Amino acid sequence: MAxxxxxxxxxxxxxxxRLGEADRVLTLxxxxxxxxxxxxxxVRKPSSRLGGGVxxxxxxxxxxxxxxxxxxxxxxxxxxxxxxxxxRLGSSAVAWYAAELVERATSEEQPEPALYDLLLRAWDLLExxxxxxxxxxxxxxxxLDAAGHGPELDACLDCSRAPLEGxxxxxxxxxxxxxxxxxxEGAPLSSDALRxxxxxxxxxxxxxxxxxxxAAALLEVDRALRGSILALYGREPRSRSFLDEVMA
Ligand SMILES: [Zn+2]
Numbered sequence: 001m002a003x004x005x006x007x008x009x010x011x012x013x014x015x016x017x018r019l020g021e022a023d024r025v026l027t028l029x030x031x032x033x034x035x036x037x038x039x040x041x042x043v044r045k046p047s048s049r050l051g052g053g054v055x056x057x058x059x060x061x062x063x064x065x066x067x068x069x070x071x072x073x074x075x076x077x078x079x080x081x082x083x084x085x086x087x088r089l090g091s092s093a094v095a096w097y098a099a100e101l102v103e104r105a106t107s108e109e110q111p112e113p114a115l116y117d118l119l120l121r122a123w124d125l126l127e128x129x130x131x132x133x134x135x136x137x138x139x140x141x142x143x144l145d146a147a148g149h150g151p152e153l154d155a156c157l158d159c160s161r162a163p164l165e166g167x168x169x170x171x172x173x174x175x176x177x178x179x180x181x182x183x184x185e186g187a188p189l190s191s192d193a194l195r196x197x198x199x200x201x202x203x204x205x206x207x208x209x210x211x212x213x214x215a216a217a218l219l220e221v222d223r224a225l226r227g228s229i230l231a232l233y234g235r236e237p238r239s240r241s242f243l244d245e246v247m248a
Contacts, residue, residue, distance in 0.1 A: 004065040004066055004067075005065070005066040006063065006064065006065050006066075006074070007063075007064050007066075007071075008061065008062065008063055008064070009028075009030050009032060009033060009061075009062050009064060010030060010031065010032070010059060010060070010061055010062070010079065011028040011029055011030030011031075011033070011059070011060060011062060012028065012029055012030075012056075012057075012058065012059055012060065012099070012116075012119065012120075013026050013027070013028055013054060013055075013056050013058075013060070013099075014027050014028070014029050014035075014099040014100065014102065014103040014119075015027045015099065015100065015103060016054075016056075018044065019039065021044075022041075022042045022043065022044045022045045022048075023039055023040065023041050023042065023043060023044070024039070024040045024043050024044060024054065025037055025038075025039050025040075025070065026038050026039070026040055026054060026073070027103060028062070029099075029102065029103060029106060029115075029116055029119065030111075030116070031111060031112075031113040031116040031117075032111055033109060033111060034106050034107055034108065034109050034110040034111045034112055035103060035106040035107065035108050035109070035110070036070075036071065036108060036109055037070045037071075038062070038064060038070050038071040038072065038073050039067065039069075039070045039071070039072050039073065040054050040073045040076075041072060041073075043073075050073060050075075050076050053076035053077065053078060054073065054076055055078075055081075055086075056086075056095075056096070056099075057081065057082040057083075057085045057086060057092070057095055057123060058078045058079075058080065058081040058082065059078070059079045059080040059081075059120070060076050060077065060078055060079060061075075061076070061077045061078075061079050062075065062076050062077075063075030063076070082095070082123045082124075082126070082127050083127075084126070084127040085123060085126055085127060089246055090132040090246055090247065091126045091127075091132050093132075093239070093242055093243045093246040093247070094122075094126055094132045094133075094135050094136045094139075094243065095122070095123055095126055096239045096242070096243075097136060097139070097237060097239045097240060097242075097243045098119055098122040098123070098135070098136070098139040099119060099239075100237045100238060100239045101139055101140065101143045101229070101237060102115050102116070102118060102119040102139075102143065104233055104237065105143050105146065105147055114146055115143075115146055118139065118142045118143070118146060119139075121142075122135055122138070122139045122142075125138070125203075131208075132247070133218060133222070133247065134200070134208060134218075136243065137196075137200055137218075137221055137222065137225055138200050138203050140225040140226075140228070140229050141197070141200050141201055141225060143229070143232070144176070144225075144228055144229070144232060145201070147232060149176050149228070149231075149232055150176070150201075151176040151177040151178070151197070151224075151228060152176060152177025152178060153177065153178060153194065153197055153198050153201065155178075156169075156178060156179050156180040156183055156184075157172055157175050157176075157177045157178065157179050157183070157184075158179055158180070158183035158184075159180060159182070159183055161180060163178065163180065163191065163194065165191060166191050167180070167181075167191055168181060168188045168189070168190060168191070169181065169184065169188065169189045169190075169191070169194060170183075170184025170185060170186055170187075170188060170189060171184070171186065171187065171189045171223075171224040171227065172184060172186075173224065173227030173228045173230065173231045174231050176228060176231075178194065187220075187223065188220075189220055189224060190216070190217060190220060192213050192214060192216075192217035192220075193217045193220035193221050193224065195211060195213070195217075196208075196211065196213055196217050196218065196221050197221055197224070199211060200221070226240075
């Protein structure tokens with residue numbers, strides 16, 4: 001048998017699916033390697049040595065052997081576990097959603113350490129008790145910014161005029177940003193929603209708590225960023241409908 005190339009790497013599981021009787025194919029994200037797939041053989045058997053080690057919401061040290069199609073996980077050790085996310089349905093739904101957003105923004109075998117950090121920061125925020133929906137919106141905005149599609153929040157995309165206090169604006173998901181009522185169309189975006197978007201970009205949790213925003217502003221921001229994410233990826237993330245169900 002030919003000698004297999006082996007490697008060690010740090011990463012997180014962003015998605016997984018079952019293969020055959022007892023295996024799982026994992027999509028992993030690593031700051032050094034970007035996105036890649038690996039197979040965890042026999043991992044669904046109770047006797048598996050890998051077993052609980054390849055759970056989600058954990059940063060793992062992995063031993064890998066190169067395989068025919070995918071690398072094969074030979075060893076796994078948890079470096080850090082976000083245990084708080086596993087027991088809370090809302091937080092874990094946002095954590096999976098954030099993982100999918102980051103997974104889709106990362107290319108195969110292309111290191112994207114900033115996106116990796118964004119995902120870990122989202123999990124940190126969730127675990128520290130930040131509101132689940134705010135973390136979901138923060139992650140969406142962070143992805144857009146990191147992908148070079150960060151929406152314009154300071155001036156109308158058309159006339160470059162800064163919005164006045166209390167002015168009702170429009171959101172342009174395709175071009176990315178705000179427009180004044182004269183130069184935009186579609187659903188209105190209130191100045192409360194704009195304040196929330198700006199605070200999310202800074203993500204100062206105490207500032208967000210102090211905003212005392214009407215629930216309507218959160219809905220407007222949800223709709224605006226949802227449109228922007230759709231424009232970025234061309235379709236809705238798979239985990240979005242589960243998130244909506246959990247949050248309903
Ligand atoms: Zn304008």
